[in-house]
Amino acid sequence: MASSIEDTIYSSRSLYDLNLPSGKVINVSTTYVGIAQPVGVEIGVYNGVTGVFVSSFVTNKVHFIETGSGCEDIDACTIQSVAGSGASGIVNGDFETATISDPSRMVYLVEQDVLVVADRANGLLRYLDMATRHMGTVESPAGDPVTILGSAVADNNPELDLKVYGDYFYVSDSRNVYNLTGADGTLGGALTAGVLTPYSALKTWQILNTYDISQQKIFIQTIAVNSKTNKLYVGYTYERSAIVEVPLECNDYTEIRVLSSDNVIYNIPRSFPRPRNGMLNSAPIESYALVTFPMHMVYVEADDVLYWVEVHSHMSDNKLGAVAVRRLRFTEEGTGIDNCDCAELSCNCGEIDYYAGDTGTFRSFLGRPIGFLDGFSDKAKFRVPLTMSVTSDEVGPVIYVADSENSAVRKVHTFVDTASPTVAPTISSQPSLSPTVSHRPSPSPTSLPT
Numbered sequence: 001m002a003s004s005i006e007d008t009i010y011s012s013r014s015l016y017d018l019n020l021p022s023g024k025v026i027n028v029s030t031t032y033v034g035i036a037q038p039v040g041v042e043i044g045v046y047n048g049v050t051g052v053f054v055s056s057f058v059t060n061k062v063h064f065i066e067t068g069s070g071c072e073d074i075d076a077c078t079i080q081s082v083a084g085s086g087a088s089g090i091v092n093g094d095f096e097t098a099t100i101s102d103p104s105r106m107v108y109l110v111e112q113d114v115l116v117v118a119d120r121a122n123g124l125l126r127y128l129d130m131a132t133r134h135m136g137t138v139e140s141p142a143g144d145p146v147t148i149l150g151s152a153v154a155d156n157n158p159e160l161d162l163k164v165y166g167d168y169f170y171v172s173d174s175r176n177v178y179n180l181t182g183a184d185g186t187l188g189g190a191l192t193a194g195v196l197t198p199y200s201a202l203k204t205w206q207i208l209n210t211y212d213i214s215q216q217k218i219f220i221q222t223i224a225v226n227s228k229t230n231k232l233y234v235g236y237t238y239e240r241s242a243i244v245e246v247p248l249e250c251n252d253y254t255e256i257r258v259l260s261s262d263n264v265i266y267n268i269p270r271s272f273p274r275p276r277n278g279m280l281n282s283a284p285i286e287s288y289a290l291v292t293f294p295m296h297m298v299y300v301e302a303d304d305v306l307y308w309v310e311v312h313s314h315m316s317d318n319k320l321g322a323v324a325v326r327r328l329r330f331t332e333e334g335t336g337i338d339n340c341d342c343a344e345l346s347c348n349c350g351e352i353d354y355y356a357g358d359t360g361t362f363r364s365f366l367g368r369p370i371g372f373l374d375g376f377s378d379k380a381k382f383r384v385p386l387t388m389s390v391t392s393d394e395v396g397p398v399i400y401v402a403d404s405e406n407s408a409v410r411k412v413h414t415f416v417d418t419a420s421p422t423v424a425p426t427i428s429s430q431p432s433l434s435p436t437v438s439h440r441p442s443p444s445p446t447s448l449p450t
Contacts, residue, residue, distance in 0.1 A: 024395065026414050028356050028380030031400065032065050032077045033408040041402045041409060043389045044108030044115060046082060046130065052389065052400050053082065053115055054409060055103035060084050062103055062117060062128065065409060072411065082115075083128050083135050090122050090137065090145075098135035100126055105161050105296070105387060107169070112188050116169070118160035123149030125162065125171070125180075127191050141183045141193040148196075149173045158219075161296070165225040165248075169194075170232060174219040177202055177234060177246070202234070202246055205253035211236060211244075224297035224306060226330075233259070233306060235294040243291060243306075243328070259328070260291050260352060275310065275322045277353045289352035292322055296387040300397065304330045307355065309385040309401060323371060323382050324357030325399060325412055355399075356412045357382050372406045382410065 031052065040055035050068035055061075061084035071077040082095060089099030101121035108115050115128040116138070124145050125138040138146045148160055148171055162171045167187045169180040177199045182189020206212055213219065222235040225248070232246040242261035250256065259280055278289035297308040306328040330350045356377035371381030384405040391398050396414030403410045 024414055024416055026356060026377035026396075026412065027375065028377060029072065029374050029411050029413075030075075031067065031072050031409045031411045032079055033406065035059070035063060035079060035409070036407055037404050038386075038402040038407065038409060039102075039104050039404060040106045040117070040387050041389045041400045042106035042108050042115065043391050043400060045110075045113070052409060053106055053108065054079070054402065055106060055117060057102050057104075060086050060088055060100055060103065062100075062106070062115065088121065090119070090124065092136050093134065095128065095133045095135060100135070104159065107162050107164050109164065109187065114188075114191070116162065116164075116191075118148075118162055120149075120158070120160050123147050123160075123173070125160075125169075136191065138180075138191055138194050141195070146180065146194050146196050148178070159221055161220075161222045163223055163225050165227055170223055170225055170248075171196075172220045172223045172234070174221070175213045177220065177223060177232065179248075199232075199246065199250060201250045201253045202256060205256045208253065209258075211240070211242075216240075222294060222296045222308070224299040224308075226299050226306070227301045228304060228330075233297055233299070235297055235308065237293045237295070241290075241292050241294065243294060243297070243308075259350070260289050275326075278351070280328075280350045280352070291326070291352070294326075295385070298388055298390045300390050300392070302392060303397060305397075306330070307388065307390060307397075307399065309382075309388050311382070311384055311386075322354070322358060323385065325355040325385065325388065325401065326352060327355045328352050354378075356380055357385070372403075372408070374410075377412070380412075382406070385410070 035054060035056055036058035037056055038054050039057055042053045044053050046053070046064045049066050051064055051066040054063045054065060056063065062082045063079050064082045065077050065079050067077065083098060084100050084103070085097055087099045088101040091097070091099040100117065100119050102119070104118040104120040106115055106117050113130045115130070117126045117128065119126045124147065127136050127138060129136065140146050149158060158174045160171065160173055162169055164187065167181050167185060169190055171178045171180055178196050180190050180194050180196050181187065183193040183195055211218055217239045218236055219238050220234055221237040224233045226233065230248045232248055234244045234246060236242045236244065243259045244256060245259050246256050275292045276290040280289060292310055294308045294310055297306060299306050308326055310322045310324055310326050328350050358371055358381055371383050373379065373381040382401065382403050384403065385401045386404045387402045389400045395416065399412040401410045401412065
């Protein structure tokens, strides 16, 4: 039996096999601290300036942090309100007077200059038209609101996620996955005349493979789209953690497979397995890679990598887990060799490892893992990383993370180590603002669409 918490924590050397070119390091810094309970982050453009949109359950608003001015280099970034009066509701109209309830995940459409926001508590998709400064609700061809949550509003952990690929939105609530496109077959048309289609094969697969969400506390938390292979990844959490692969054009449930899973359904009280690195589908089973509570996934085609934030903050005390950014590499870095060009489940198909943040065992206080530290990837700490948005610069991936219980937006980026990275000034142990409410979603929407 371990004599202390430290004795049970993984060695960081065994977890961070980043294979970076000589002179490059990955560093975590704080872009902004002071927004209560940030939930969604999305890189985009507002008033012609590049930055990060941020949604908050506490403010019921969408905010914007301008990053293109170089403010991050001098710890001087500021935040401004974009849309939402601050009241809960479903009122469309001017940015300043429109209302939204629990704004969550977001997608920025570059060509349309539109930000689509998951209105989590109302079970709707809302959109912000930057040209007209108008907030609207995604509607069907009949003019009715397109409702996403449906029967899932009674779940303990309801969540909406959305991604975009081609002419389709891909949307999930805690029980189902859908695609959404315009009646005219265009992405823009989906905003005013959207056709929502569920993945019925996934529903069948869930029932036949002990992922029956109607019977067990297993929830869909996130989705991502692999634009190279036209595959959809579905992240399950709570009493089971798994990443499942679904073809975008899925004809039968037999085409669906598990990429990574803990292979266990837990009863209360439950003890979750230690997260583990490794190859997918490797043998023996003891060497399978394990994920623990994947909260939000993003696929990056340029790197052929699936990134996600992983956190056990929803669980009770004394659990094994990670508060980190992790990744699944489908291609060997620097070689172009595809690890996943195989049909048999026995082949070594992709590798999971850590990218930044805490690893191994942690103790939590009132369900909130303690940690707020900037620095190198294997030393940095998050508290509750809920969502992420990824882009790239000339050096490598740039990841923005909504670190909810630290009231902060964090940045994970690669740079050439010509000098030591800047460690967070004055906020290395505590955030300057504590959220006024828990990050746990409310069990039901505050109001339902008619």
